[in-house]
Amino acid sequence: MSLNSRSQQQRYEAMLQLLRSSDTLWNASHALFERWDLSPSQFNVMNLLHNNSEGLSQSDLSRQLVVHRSNITGLVDRLEKRNLVKRTAVPGDRRLYNVALTPQGSTIMEEILPLYHESAVRLWEGVTDDRIQALLSDLESVIQQSQTIARELSESSATAQRKGK
Amino acid sequence: MSLNSRSQQQRYEAMLQLLRSSDTLWNASHALFERWDLSPSQFNVMNLLHNNSEGLSQSDLSRQLVVHRSNITGLVDRLEKRNLVKRTAVPGDRRLYNVALTPQGSTIMEEILPLYHESAVRLWEGVTDDRIQALLSDLESVIQQSQTIARELSESSATAQRKGK
């Protein structure tokens, strides 16, 4: 085993716990959105559109949700089919669509959001404000480290390829 | 907005941060396993088998990975096709297979695991042991709360259905 100290073992455990907890959270959110027959991903799209009532292009959605462009197509397709979202041509640029919530989509969001926020707060019941604060900064650091590690890995594999053949 | 206090807003932010960080981490792990052409899910299967060298049934895998049975079929199919894993009939019970790592699968795991553990430790660089400790218990609490909330939601939707029609 390459985890020598107790400290190292706990850090390994912490990583697993991080993955487990977000997975459980994701599944719970599924239960919340079920009532409106929305997937978490569909909710994320609608939530973003709710905060941008003028609408966004699909590429904007893709960038802000950190999801591939090609995935947005299908997501918007399905939401549009249910009249929760609408694609509109943009006068100045014929490449893109403006995607915005329909009134119906807006109504649904206003039903969901209070429950969503309430659940988010209940999630941390029993955790003090100080701990929340610490957690926010620790997780920020995890994001940075993850990206650093991923960058190093893909760089080293790139040089290995260059050297290889 | 149904988030009245600063404390509530931070708890909402913390939830988003939790989801973001695990997502980034998941993507980084993708970069780590890429060298062996493994997906994170495939790694999880092989890691579990590595800790159970006698092998496990597909249902065991499904339960321990918290993944649907039907998903295991394809996962094991693809690993078996690459000779990383082997299905064996079980003498006493004709319903199940025993799934175990092949020597080749074992070799790969022994290459990956040190790097995996090392990355897990590096993930928390700059975070003190005390914080790790606190985080472990806070995330445990998040898991509990998520499950409680999910249970409540599905119960209330069940009664709503009963009352409905």
Place this chain on the structure above:
DNA sequence: ACAAGACTGTTGATGTGTCAACAGTTGATG
């Protein structure tokens, strides 16, 4: 001993995600 129920793995339908390749549009550079 036998019917009823529980469990195992597979299949097919569907949603979500990736990537590579494409066609069309716009913008920038010569």
Place this chain on the structure above:
DNA sequence: CATCAACTGTTGACACATCAACAGTCTTGT
């Protein structure tokens, strides 16, 4: 202005995830 590069959305191939339904195979209760 003509070309080249960059960008937008879509498609098709694939992996991964769920669920419902199924066929076999135990297990249990009477």
